[in-house]
């Protein structure tokens with residue numbers, strides 16, 4: 001599939017016999033930030049769950065970096081370069097921040113070993129992981145400050161940052177984020193939005209599901225509006241934002 005990081009083709013999926021998605025197609029380019037927006041219950045979270053492998057696929061394909069991953073179990077997907085941060089239960093509360101982050105080492109090692117040029121200056125994968133951990137702490141300084149603290153004691157925003165950081169340490173090609181700013185104070189949500197943009201600018205392809213459609217589209221390159229399990233519109237996010245009917249009809253944004 002032209003080596004695009006992610007191609008979702010005509011996906012029909014749901015929970016057991018309950019069909020939720022009807023022929024959804026989505027594409028993302030390298031380092032592209034794609035927002036998935038739409039009314040409540042339109043299937044946004046289901047789309048991410050389906051890409052990661054948690055639902056029943058009736059028809060269609062999911063292609064990651066040219067490889068068909070439709071039938072690959074979720075547990076293997078991080079090793080292939082797909083990371084998923086669900087909305088809740090995305091950290092290990094009883095472990096410290098650092099322990100949570102270090103859980104990604106096992107995926108990092110395998111990703112590194114299977115990368116085209118594994119020997120970078122002869123450094124060991126463990127050394128490279130430590131370097132990457134440093135980079136992540138620089139990106140999220142609050143996690144460095146709280147590294148010895150149990151993750152369960154973090155604030156909502158800090159938890160989301162930890163969950164995203166943990167996913168990034170797996171060196172994903174594509175990152176799936178499900179409503180990372182839900183229930184956060186506006187200032188904290190804004191900080192997370194800025195980090196998400198930064199992640200895409202560093203070359204990771206991001207699929208972002210958000211309730212805050214306006215803000216998600218403002219930081220995204222392209223957007224998809226999902227309505228009743230179907231793509232009602234896709235296009236550059238600026239186009240969606242500046243389209244009076246679209247934004248009013250589906251996103252509750254009035255101009």
Ligand SMILES: Nc1ncnc2c1ncn2[C@@H]1O[C@H](COP(=O)(O)OP(=O)(O)OP(=O)(O)O)[C@@H](O)[C@H]1O
Nearest residue numbers: 015018020038039040041042043044045046047211
């Ligand atoms: N585990 C499940 N089993 C059965 N039905 C489910 C399950 N999870 C979600 N659904 C149903 O799938 C439909 C789509 O839900 P989904 O969470 O994907 O929508 P959404 O667009 O993410 O909504 P929201 O913006 O409210 O989070 C809803 O009707 C929901 O009730």
